[in-house]
Amino acid sequence: MQKVTVGIVEDNVQLGQDIRDKLALSEDVEVLFEVPNGLTLLQTLAKGIIPEVIFMDIQMPDMDGIEATRLAKQKCTDLKIVMLTVMDDEQKLFNAMEAGASGYLLKDAKPYQLLNAIYDVLDGGLPLSPSLAGMVLSYLKGEKVMPKPTIAALDVLSKREKEVLECLKRGLAVKQISEELFIASKTVRKHLEHIYEKLHVHSAKGAILKRLGE
Template identity: 75%
Template sequence: MQKITVGIVEDNAQLGQDIRDKLALTEEIEVTFEVRNGKELLQTLGKSDVPQVLLMDVQMPEMNGIEATWQVKKEYKDLKIVMLTVMDDEQKLFEALKAGASGYLLKDAKPHQLLNAIIDVIEGGLPLSPTLASRVLSYMKGEKEIPKQAVKTFNVLSKRENEVLECLKRGLTVKQISDNLFIANKTVRKHLEHIYEKLHVHSVNEAIIKGLGL
């Protein structure tokens, strides 16, 4: 089985080791490097093989995780980035999504949650910490006012496409969407293709950002 390659960007050496320890519990992951800030990350990416996924700390010296995400996505558009943080900050979440992040988890995530998040982003999902996922969902339930731009977005999508988009905003994986809507995985992916085409976006996080009018 081919392993998923992962790079760790964490300024705290002990927390970096904690992440390594969690990933070491599975044979599906190979950590290719660990760096301490965004500047070191950019230098490393230019000198070594680019991993499939980055686990990126939000708060770092030199260059923080959100700025680093902006810079990385300019050069490596297909590289998946999962932000790791100690606080479930909604504003930081939206900033990270705008920058191109593909997920946002708390650092105390269990080993299986971290592994599932990595697999999820590889499959095109958007893993979020449960509390942040519920906040995003609150926009859809009307508990928070949906920006006017988002209303325009919903109108161009079919009923089923809006249902898929809603599931994405809840942080569900393709398989979970398939189970919730009682449709095949390939049907979910086909709906995603249509959503991307209609919203003129190329990724899950772009679709969510446009769907919320952010």
């Protein structure tokens, strides 16, 4: 089995090592590099060292993670970037999603959560910390209101599609959702496609931004 390649962007040496140690628990993951800021990341990508997934700190010197994500995605459109932070911050979440991030986790995430996030983003999913997933679902349900106009998203979703969203709230990946609902992974992805189509968007991050009146 070919290993999944990963990059780490973290200015705190100890935290960077903690992430590396967690990923090392899987023999199927290879860390290609660990760099201290967004500027160094862009220089690394320019050298042709391009992993499939990057774990990105948000607050860093020289260039923060959100700007680095935006520029990295411009150069490598297929790159999957999962933001890592020490606390839940919904504004940063939406800024990161708008910049092109594919997920948002806390730095104290368990090893299995980091590893699940890798395969989830490669499978088209949107890994989020459980608390942020709950917040996103609240927006989708209309329980939380933004100053801008929103749409009543759940009114157009089927019962099964709502169940898929509930699983997302709990931070489940595509494979885990399939096991929870006793359906195939490809069926989960099809439900996600239908959800995005009904919201008139083409990705999970787009669904969130659409819900917020983007």
